[in-house]
Amino acid sequence: MDRVERLNALLTAVAQGNAFQRERLPATRLADLDGLAGLPLTHKDDLLADQAANPPFGTNLTYELERYTHLHQTSGTSGATLRVLDTPDDWEWWTEGLARVLRAAGVGPGDRVVLAYSFGPYIPFWATYAGVRAVGAMVIPLGGMDSVQRLHTMRDYAATALACTPSYALHLAQVAHRNGLTDAVGSVERVVCTGEPGASLPAVRDRIESEWGARCFDHAGLTEVGPFAYPCDAAGGLHLAEDEFICELLDPHEGKPVAPGSAGELVVTALGRVGFPVIRYATGDVVDHRTDPCPAGHVGRWLPRGILGRTDDMVVIRGMNVFPSAIEQILRESQGVGEFRITFYTDPRAMDEIKIEVELAQPLEARTIQARMRQRLGLRVRLVPVRPGILPEQLGKARRVEDLRPRAAAQER
């Protein structure tokens, strides 16, 4: 079944049972994928508003409630919590998506994969758990443990792969070095990251790889969408899983397709998730629009730089688009860079500025960093070097950015 047929099958199923979608979608079949552009975009706010009006699960449900067996929710780092239900079939589809991620990262039978995620109704843990089982590896959950306990567990069972956020991978390596637990690091061959853009930033990836003596892989997905990007083991970065998702790259403000060579917001339609469907869902993730295939010819558009950032993270400073992840990339290129904190602010002359507090073990890197910022962001930044170990450490979905500009509040959706 090709993608147009699958899309039409999805639209038909959804039109019958799903009150939320029925109001938004036309009854007619689409002749080709171009027809998709005529359907309305869905934003997270639409789903949140529906759940607020129809608590607790909303009306984006294709089947009666009894058919659903899995509940997850978003962590609420960027606003209200969204609840997402899956049927056994949809969960199977999720599982296969994670299995593909893990296979691409080289994880399979014989591997012992530790999941350094917290328990709770958050999908990265459960989907990875299911995916590890599906590829025939051993799954070792590390929820409910502190970092040292996790390292002990990894050492005791000679873990071969670690799944976590990129920030946590760096943190855990540091805890290992501080506590003399380097043998817990030694057995790990693969670090599989998600939740933040970091693992596709060459500097972050290189650091994870050197700290762990392992290869680092990135993947991406959203609780309400599915696992839409898997790692490219040949040339780095991500591939959009375009056999399972129809992907569009749109200008976040105008909603029109962006030209190759520029960046746009990833808008996806998940072909395999029927129970809680998303059709033309604006992910908020910004990626490059590239047309060149990866050297290995993998399925789906290649994103060598991974997810560039979130539309809601992107700030415009004196006419330049700035992603905090780009700043992080520049910082991580220097040796001895520790924790950091980015502040966007407006100076008394109404100019928008960037201040970066950064722990520097090699103080003279400050000059280099400033020069790189000027060259790559096109902006002068106010760099505040501080001694290592001073700034509060950020874990998980790290929050290292503060926007103090008076206009920032008004810009939020």
Next chain:
Amino acid sequence: MSGASDKVAAQIRAHVNRARLRPGDRLGREEDLARQFGVSRPTLREALRLLASSHLIRASKGRGGGIFVAATPEEGIALNVSESVADMLSARVIDIDELLESRLLLEVPIAGLAALRADDDDLAELRALLDEAPENWAEVGDNDDRLHAVIARIAGNRLVAAFVQWVAEVLQPTIRELIEPVVVEDVARQQHEDIVRAIERGDPDAAERAMREHIVYVQDLVSMVRRIDG
């Protein structure tokens, strides 16, 4: 009486300047001065009290005692300002942020002037201070204060140099202690180096930029310490 004592105080000040008396020089005994300026002892005493409160003279008792010059007029102003700033700070009518901002307002143009006015001796003095700078933050205080004071002196405006002395006397000891846990010494040292280099090149814009960057760094560290300490 206060009118007369003000007048005598001004006359004594003028005398000190005219005679080019230096701190430590002896003016004479009370009775000599009363006779010299043709006033009563109480009026003279009131005038001396005024001058002493401005740190310009001091009285010493016993053999060889009398009235001595305590400070040059600039030093007197500097001491007065320092005292007032310290009082305002401890009474919390002024805060650290305002004082740091005052540093920017004073020291940035001072650095620019210094770049225009430094001679070879000045440059040698600055260079020597940089070379002597201690590695350890706990010991940099004196060197740091001297460097900033020498730059202010080189700028060649004695009034402004007097106005900025409170920075070393009142503000810096507190600031250095406050930022001690977070400051990257080498960055601060590099900033001193940048300031001196710009002065050596005779580049006032670069000197102002470098001084601004240096003081803004301190401001940023102070605000960070405050945030982390909650």
